[in-house]
Amino acid sequence: MLETDNLFKRKRAIEPFSFNQEVADVFDDMVERSVPFYKEIHKIILDVLGKSFMPGDRIYDLGCSTGTTIKILHDFIKEKFPDQYFEIVGVDNSQAMLNNCQKKLSGISNATLTCDDLEKIELGPSGLTVMNYTLQFINPIKRPELLNKIYDSLRPGGVFILSEKIKAEDNFIDDLLIDLYYDFKRRNGYSELEIAQKREALENVLVPITPNNQIELLKMAGFSRVEVLFRWYNFACYLGVK
Numbered sequence: 001m002l003e004t005d006n007l008f009k010r011k012r013a014i015e016p017f018s019f020n021q022e023v024a025d026v027f028d029d030m031v032e033r034s035v036p037f038y039k040e041i042h043k044i045i046l047d048v049l050g051k052s053f054m055p056g057d058r059i060y061d062l063g064c065s066t067g068t069t070i071k072i073l074h075d076f077i078k079e080k081f082p083d084q085y086f087e088i089v090g091v092d093n094s095q096a097m098l099n100n101c102q103k104k105l106s107g108i109s110n111a112t113l114t115c116d117d118l119e120k121i122e123l124g125p126s127g128l129t130v131m132n133y134t135l136q137f138i139n140p141i142k143r144p145e146l147l148n149k150i151y152d153s154l155r156p157g158g159v160f161i162l163s164e165k166i167k168a169e170d171n172f173i174d175d176l177l178i179d180l181y182y183d184f185k186r187r188n189g190y191s192e193l194e195i196a197q198k199r200e201a202l203e204n205v206l207v208p209i210t211p212n213n214q215i216e217l218l219k220m221a222g223f224s225r226v227e228v229l230f231r232w233y234n235f236a237c238y239l240g241v242k
Contacts, residue, residue, distance in 0.1 A: 002032075041230065049073065090112070
């Protein structure tokens, strides 16, 4: 049973948002109510994986949080490609998140979890790398180097799927998309106080960029084949193929 996200339900002193134990404990509810089409993004990832998987592939989930994506990837491959060897590596810099992830992945032997900063890790050869709403939390100055590392680690034909909150080019439209997103959160039961306090906590912690800028970064990293797979207001999912 999901623990309900009530972190910002009451007035509190606002500190910069971090993926600590109190966030980890409510994260699954938080992401379902805060990220539009979260389940649909996973369906897209599985559709792409079904076309690109090769036996023996290593798959990275960078910013794996509580392991939802890893579990979905594992179960999909086991069903669609039975008896084929593969490995999934989850990386997150929050031990609290990984503790919950470990519980969710109980019984799965071919998933490895690593607690480390993404800027510091070494990536081995891989067929798929997923970053679901993770790059947005990394210092923009450090993003190009990480994207270069991801590109270099992929085998030819390997796939990178990136899901992010985004910023519109036009400020008026950006404000409109933010308002529409907050309407989405209201529909999912968040109050005005919760929305305002969460926004304050995320200020300068989550830094979105425009789709044009994101695509340019992917191309600079080496991805000549790049496309937006999905967009909803101020959220987008990108595909890069090596």
